[in-house]
Amino acid sequence: LFISATMEALSILSGILLLLLSGAQSHEPVLSEKLIRDISNYSEIALKIIDYSLTGPGANQSYNRLATFVDRYGPRLSGSSNLEDSIDHMLYLLQQDGLDNVHGEEVNVTHWVRGKEIAQLLEPRSAELSILGLGSSVGTPEEGITADAVVMRSFDELEERKDEVKDRIVVFNPTYVSYPVTVAYRVNGASRASKYGAVATLIRTVGPFSIYSPHTGMQVYNSSVPAIPTACITIEDANMLDRLERAGERLTIHLYMEAQTLPMVISRNTVAEIKGSVYPDQVVVVSGHLDSWDVGQGAMDDGGGAFISWQALSIVKGLGLTPKRTLRLVMWTDEEAGGIGSQQYYQRHREDADKYSILFESDEGVFLPYGILFSGSAEAKAILQQIGQLLVSINASEVYDNGGGTDVDWWREEKVPTASLANHNEHYFWYHHSNGDTMDVLDPEEMNLCSAVWAVYAYVLADLDDVLPRG
Amino acid sequence: LFISATMEALSILSGILLLLLSGAQSHEPVLSEKLIRDISNYSEIALKIIDYSLTGPGANQSYNRLATFVDRYGPRLSGSSNLEDSIDHMLYLLQQDGLDNVHGEEVNVTHWVRGKEIAQLLEPRSAELSILGLGSSVGTPEEGITADAVVMRSFDELEERKDEVKDRIVVFNPTYVSYPVTVAYRVNGASRASKYGAVATLIRTVGPFSIYSPHTGMQVYNSSVPAIPTACITIEDANMLDRLERAGERLTIHLYMEAQTLPMVISRNTVAEIKGSVYPDQVVVVSGHLDSWDVGQGAMDDGGGAFISWQALSIVKGLGLTPKRTLRLVMWTDEEAGGIGSQQYYQRHREDADKYSILFESDEGVFLPYGILFSGSAEAKAILQQIGQLLVSINASEVYDNGGGTDVDWWREEKVPTASLANHNEHYFWYHHSNGDTMDVLDPEEMNLCSAVWAVYAYVLADLDDVLPRG
Numbered sequence: 001l002f003i004s005a006t007m008e009a010l011s012i013l014s015g016i017l018l019l020l021l022s023g024a025q026s027h028e029p030v031l032s033e034k035l036i037r038d039i040s041n042y043s044e045i046a047l048k049i050i051d052y053s054l055t056g057p058g059a060n061q062s063y064n065r066l067a068t069f070v071d072r073y074g075p076r077l078s079g080s081s082n083l084e085d086s087i088d089h090m091l092y093l094l095q096q097d098g099l100d101n102v103h104g105e106e107v108n109v110t111h112w113v114r115g116k117e118i119a120q121l122l123e124p125r126s127a128e129l130s131i132l133g134l135g136s137s138v139g140t141p142e143e144g145i146t147a148d149a150v151v152m153r154s155f156d157e158l159e160e161r162k163d164e165v166k167d168r169i170v171v172f173n174p175t176y177v178s179y180p181v182t183v184a185y186r187v188n189g190a191s192r193a194s195k196y197g198a199v200a201t202l203i204r205t206v207g208p209f210s211i212y213s214p215h216t217g218m219q220v221y222n223s224s225v226p227a228i229p230t231a232c233i234t235i236e237d238a239n240m241l242d243r244l245e246r247a248g249e250r251l252t253i254h255l256y257m258e259a260q261t262l263p264m265v266i267s268r269n270t271v272a273e274i275k276g277s278v279y280p281d282q283v284v285v286v287s288g289h290l291d292s293w294d295v296g297q298g299a300m301d302d303g304g305g306a307f308i309s310w311q312a313l314s315i316v317k318g319l320g321l322t323p324k325r326t327l328r329l330v331m332w333t334d335e336e337a338g339g340i341g342s343q344q345y346y347q348r349h350r351e352d353a354d355k356y357s358i359l360f361e362s363d364e365g366v367f368l369p370y371g372i373l374f375s376g377s378a379e380a381k382a383i384l385q386q387i388g389q390l391l392v393s394i395n396a397s398e399v400y401d402n403g404g405g406t407d408v409d410w411w412r413e414e415k416v417p418t419a420s421l422a423n424h425n426e427h428y429f430w431y432h433h434s435n436g437d438t439m440d441v442l443d444p445e446e447m448n449l450c451s452a453v454w455a456v457y458a459y460v461l462a463d464l465d466d467v468l469p470r471g
Numbered sequence: 472l473f474i475s476a477t478m479e480a481l482s483i484l485s486g487i488l489l490l491l492l493s494g495a496q497s498h499e500p501v502l503s504e505k506l507i508r509d510i511s512n513y514s515e516i517a518l519k520i521i522d523y524s525l526t527g528p529g530a531n532q533s534y535n536r537l538a539t540f541v542d543r544y545g546p547r548l549s550g551s552s553n554l555e556d557s558i559d560h561m562l563y564l565l566q567q568d569g570l571d572n573v574h575g576e577e578v579n580v581t582h583w584v585r586g587k588e589i590a591q592l593l594e595p596r597s598a599e600l601s602i603l604g605l606g607s608s609v610g611t612p613e614e615g616i617t618a619d620a621v622v623m624r625s626f627d628e629l630e631e632r633k634d635e636v637k638d639r640i641v642v643f644n645p646t647y648v649s650y651p652v653t654v655a656y657r658v659n660g661a662s663r664a665s666k667y668g669a670v671a672t673l674i675r676t677v678g679p680f681s682i683y684s685p686h687t688g689m690q691v692y693n694s695s696v697p698a699i700p701t702a703c704i705t706i707e708d709a710n711m712l713d714r715l716e717r718a719g720e721r722l723t724i725h726l727y728m729e730a731q732t733l734p735m736v737i738s739r740n741t742v743a744e745i746k747g748s749v750y751p752d753q754v755v756v757v758s759g760h761l762d763s764w765d766v767g768q769g770a771m772d773d774g775g776g777a778f779i780s781w782q783a784l785s786i787v788k789g790l791g792l793t794p795k796r797t798l799r800l801v802m803w804t805d806e807e808a809g810g811i812g813s814q815q816y817y818q819r820h821r822e823d824a825d826k827y828s829i830l831f832e833s834d835e836g837v838f839l840p841y842g843i844l845f846s847g848s849a850e851a852k853a854i855l856q857q858i859g860q861l862l863v864s865i866n867a868s869e870v871y872d873n874g875g876g877t878d879v880d881w882w883r884e885e886k887v888p889t890a891s892l893a894n895h896n897e898h899y900f901w902y903h904h905s906n907g908d909t910m911d912v913l914d915p916e917e918m919n920l921c922s923a924v925w926a927v928y929a930y931v932l933a934d935l936d937d938v939l940p941r942g
Contacts, residue, residue, distance in 0.1 A: 068718060243538055437683075438707040
């Protein structure tokens with residue numbers, strides 16, 4: 001999951017607007033009796049999907065497939081051979097699963113490499129600080145950077161103390177408010193400090209809880225100021241440096257980073273389908289991204305999302321169902337480095353926007369699900385709410401606003417509906433972008449439930465008479 | 472906190488026996504009316520202690536003192552200059568605090584050093600495994616050890632599969648039951664595997680929860696088998712290796728450890744007192760250990776325990792109180808490497824056992840307190856229960872069985888009562904012996920409460936007419 005602060009702010013604002021609007025209008029859209037009956041007629045199929053996923057041949061399948069996959073390939077950063085090898089194998093697996101039209105769609109992606117990286121506190125005592133360089137960061141000179149550090153608790157403090165920043169390493173120690181708010185320090189911290197002459201920045205990990213675990217993620221240079229090396233440190237070390245500065249201690253830090261951006265390479269969005277029986281050129285997309293950060297196993301972010309999406313097709317196929325329109329799985333590439341994979345897919349396919357009923361993306365956890373998040377017209381939302389009734393037995397019938405995700409939000413421009421999974425992901429940011437993103441975070445039964453939710457929505461929407469209405 | 476499996480098993484057994492015995496006896500010991508009145512008379516002083524600690528000059532003092540101390544010195548392993556420098560400074564601080572008889576009591580302690588350590592999974596894929604060598608482990612040869620690995624989920628499985636162990640690295644992946652039970656794999660795993668020809672062992676971290684955080688700790692070689700290198704790995708990696716083995720993959724691991732045991736060095740137990748006004752040669756001891764593992768900050772284990780013990784004396788002194796008998800602070804050295812500091816203290820002072828009313832040790836967290844754990848006679852326990860009534864206002868009046876700790880349990884041999892702090896330490900083993908043991912784990916207000924509990928018990932017991940009755 002990569003959310004730029006701006007994107008998320010817009011998303012929150014649009015959510016508030018939608019809320020105000022929905023509060024203002026006194027009448028809910030009313031579905032035709034035929035449509036209500038059509039959807040209700042899927043209740044038997046929905047139960048079959050749920051049984052298949054929870055206790056049938058699909059039980060624990062997505063978890064076991066994912067474990068085997070990430071144990072074998074590990075983390076899968078854009079540009080890495082890990083990612084390309086894993087895509088090769090994924091194409092093989094999807095073919096083995098008997099899916100249609102299995103192929104990779106080529107994408108030019110960034111290729112940033114971490115290399116060796118070290119941060120050492122030299123004064124007031126010698127200590128190694130655990131760091132993770134931030135994506136797209138430049139490295140240090142060969143001899144590293146040794147400089148005194150200043151600790152800033154906010155961008156406001158940076159502005160107030162800007163005269164103290166020149167030739168210093170700026171340590172940002174903002175209190176965690178929420179990921180979309182606090183991530184601004186990770187995304188923009190380096191350039192904000194570079195503007196005042198800082199030689200490097202260390203950003204407190206963006207997360208609500210840590211056991212001395214640094215979290216990486218993307219950062220963006222402002223081209224009007226020099227690009228300086230930037231890395232995250234742990235919450236614990238940020239707080240320690242903060243206390244030491246307040247106690248009047250001089251902080252001296254040595255930073256060494258080999259990080260560099262190599263020439264772009266060719267990667268692939270991984271695609272597989274169940275071809276529609278009546279409207280094969282119309283599609284419902286289920287998706288997650290196959291790339292991950294280069295730490296941990298990329299099991300949660302976003303192995304889980306990619307694999308329940310595959311599972312949705314597996315379940316439909318396993319039950320011998322063929323929807324009227326095409327059910328398409330896309331496993332995006334290069335989400336973490338900014339979403340180039342999904343952007344290129346959008347650019348290539350946007351002319352067919354009217355044939356896309358909806359794009360689902362799971363990229364915020366596959367924990368215990370309770371429904372779906374949706375972005376689209378009120379009438380389309382009412383249809384999803386009706387489908388949600390098919391999921392009452394597993395307590396996943398709710399439909400909330402603000403569905404979507406980095407990889408599918410491009411389609412909002414064409415008013416194509418998007419949706420994502422509402423799940424108990426309260427601890428998502430404990431593990432996000434860290435070595436803690438492993439299979440241990442996930443649970444087979446929760447993945448079964450997520451897969452069932454995904455499959456019911458995807459199948460029913462792919463089988464209804466019409467694509468979802470636009471706003 | 473170091474608990475050998477045997478010690479803890481004995482402690483649990485004795486607890487069960489005590490429980491059975493206390494259930495069997497139909498009459499509780501009855502305190503004399505005078506003693507009840509004497510203790511009740513401390514209610515005003517107890518309130519002063521509580522106010523002093525929670526909202527008076529003592530508020531947040533133990534937390535702030537500890538933060539300043541561990542930020543400055545970092546972790547403090549036996550034999551290290553960090554530990555000796557921190558003891559020097561502690562002696563200075565205790566003198567500055569105006570305490571009596573501030574001195575160090577010399578102890579010969581072990582000097583194990585970690586050095587560089589690396590574990591790499593070579594097959595079925597290349598991955599770095601985060602490790603922490605275990606205390607007293609030998610290192611590898613200079614070229615490291617490269618061998619295939621076998622995963623054992625229990626000692627029973629090791630016995631069943633002992634023929635597969637020769638020339639292999641044994642990975643132990645036992646399910647976490649509880650620290651005292653599961654720690655046996657850390658303490659004895661290397662020798663159990665060495666018996667069957669293993670060349671090294673990797674032990675799953677002994678803890679209930681992890682964010683990819685390895686936990687070190689002491690291990691003990693059995694002298695009848697070759698000493699082989701041993702380290703802990705994370706829960707996550709242990710589970711991954713387990714899954715890979717079950718999937719039939721060949722596991723090849725390269726292990727490199729520079730760990731070695733150097734000649735013993737002189738360290739010190741750190742002692743300070745408030746000299747008793749009537750029975751200066753009789754003592755009540757409050758204690759924690761100043762040494763720690765060489766990871767994190769040693770803030771929880773056992774900076775917190777050592778500093779609330781200092782705080783107990785600070786509060787009594789700050790209120791201008793002088794108890795009848797001596798209130799002694801001991802900050803033990805070398806607890807983590809097996810308790811040599813407290814053992815030598817016991818050997819040096821055991822002849823005065825009749826003058827020791829009780830020894831308190833805090834080494835299981837300084838989180839929200841709810842009472843005290845106690846080991847001693849039923850009559851002594853009744854006295855502590857009466858004192859507990861002075862702590863009702865802060866919900867810390869309970870007295871449970873099984874008090875004590877590694878550093879004070881020696882005194883049970885002389886029937887001297889021992890006690891420890893009952894506190895909400897449910898997450899203690901999330902951080903124990905890991906880089907997660909930092910100031911972030913602790914809370915100033917919880918430390919204020921712990922300090923108040925500690926000070927009330929210590930002061931009242933030091934000021935009563937008699938030392939606590941033996942069993």
